[in-house]
Amino acid sequence: MCFGKRYEHNDQELLSLVNSAAQFDDVAAPGNPADFIPLLQYLPSRRMKVFIDYNKSFLSFLQKIVKEHYKTYEQNNIRDITDSLIEQCLEKKVEANTGTQIPKEKIVNLVNDIFGAGFDTVTTALSWSLLYLVTYPDIQKRIQKELDQTIGRERRPRLSDRGTLPYTEAFILEVFRHSSFLPFTIPHSTTKDTVLNGYYIPKDRCVFINQWQVNHDEKLWKEPETFNPERFLSAEGTKVNKEEGEKVLIFGLGKRRCIGEPIARWQVFLFLTTLLQQLEFSVCDGKKVDMTPLYGLTLRHKRCEHFQVKQRFPMKSTN
Numbered sequence: 381m382c383f384g385k386r387y388e389h390n391d392q393e394l395l396s397l398v399n400s401a402a403q404f405d406d407v408a409a410p411g412n413p414a415d416f417i418p419l420l421q422y423l424p425s426r427r428m429k430v431f432i433d434y435n436k437s438f439l440s441f442l443q444k445i446v447k448e449h450y451k452t453y454e455q456n457n458i459r460d461i462t463d464s465l466i467e468q469c470l471e472k473k474v475e476a477n478t479g480t481q482i483p484k485e486k487i488v489n490l491v492n493d494i495f496g497a498g499f500d501t502v503t504t505a506l507s508w509s510l511l512y513l514v515t516y517p518d519i520q521k522r523i524q525k526e527l528d529q530t531i532g533r534e535r536r537p538r539l540s541d542r543g544t545l546p547y548t549e550a551f552i553l554e555v556f557r558h559s560s561f562l563p564f565t566i567p568h569s570t571t572k573d574t575v576l577n578g579y580y581i582p583k584d585r586c587v588f589i590n591q592w593q594v595n596h597d598e599k600l601w602k603e604p605e606t607f608n609p610e611r612f613l614s615a616e617g618t619k620v621n622k623e624e625g626e627k628v629l630i631f632g633l634g635k636r637r638c639i640g641e642p643i644a645r646w647q648v649f650l651f652l653t654t655l656l657q658q659l660e661f662s663v664c665d666g667k668k669v670d671m672t673p674l675y676g677l678t679l680r681h682k683r684c685e686h687f688q689v690k691q692r693f694p695m696k697s698t699n
């Protein structure tokens with residue numbers, strides 16, 4: 381979407397970025413001691429070096445792509461998000477509306493934000509989903525039954541199917557809630573002295589939301605530690621209970637909540653339904669999945685060595 385390009389699975393440049401994304405995740409996690417004791421920023425830090433090195437290499441990867449886009453840019457053929465940003469930048473220049481103009485040098489940073497915020501998050505959501513599916517095979521079967529009955533096997537799932545698969549939707553909500561794989565929001569700062577629920581928070585204080593706590597609060601959820609998609613279904617089991625769904629906190633809150641939320645929900649839905657229509661996921665007999673989360677900017681799970689996949693029915697070309 382960002383670059384209008386599909387990378388080969390063995391593209392070395394992309395692979396090295398994907399692999400180092402995990403490192404970035406570790407060092408960028410909220411909880412860097414220097415966020416709380418500013419003096420620590422002056423001490424040498426291995427974390428900070430990894431953080432800076434990763435950003436440098438990622439920015440140079442993006443700069444190269446943005447440069448290529450500028451060279452081949454055609455006003456009447458907008459190929460992707462990068463072209464669209466270039467268009468904004470050039471168009472606004474013509475209108476000389478400097479208030480909303482995107483400066484040319486900011487394009488790389490904007491692509492960086494979209495790629496950085498939208499890549500690791502969606503892949504982590506999908507990978508937790510697969511882990512829950514192999515841990516709860518009956519839930520996997522129930523989603524596949526819903527897919528078979530509603531979509532069938534003759535065509536692939538589409539975005540327009542989303543409202544017609546309540547159990548699948550409830551499963552995704554329960555993955556978001558139970559894993560809470562983004563346990564905290566991005567750190568923000570108070571712009572003035574504030575009182576919240578009787579607590580005084582001075583101006584310029586680092587604040588962020590503990591989403592994990594909200595998603596596991598016993599006052600909000602019945603048996604919060606139990607993985608149970610049905611908690612999001614109406615009494616008859618035929619609809620998603622909207623009010624319950626809205627209680628799940630994974631995209632942040634307020635003005636700076638995730639701007640990519642709708643696209644993220646669509647992506648998770650489309651990838652999961654496409655995979656589950658065709659494939660069955662499991663772990664080798666007698667093996668158990670370790671669901672202990674590894675702490676980082678996103679909570680990851682340990683690599684699962686016993687994961688296996690098989691086709692549900694003979695391959696047919698679908699569209």
Ligand code: HEM
Pocket residue numbers: 493494497498499501502505562564565566567630631632633635636637638639640641643644645648
């Ligand atoms: C399941 C996937 C995703 C989750 C759980 C998620 C979650 C979040 C969270 C918690 C924040 C911080 C909100 C805050 O600090 O209050 C955020 C910010 C952001 N997200 Fe997402 N996100 C996801 C996918 C995406 C995608 C696909 C995109 C872009 C295509 C995206 C773009 C952004 C951007 C640009 C911000 C910064 C917004 C700002 O600072 O104003 N996210 N996201």
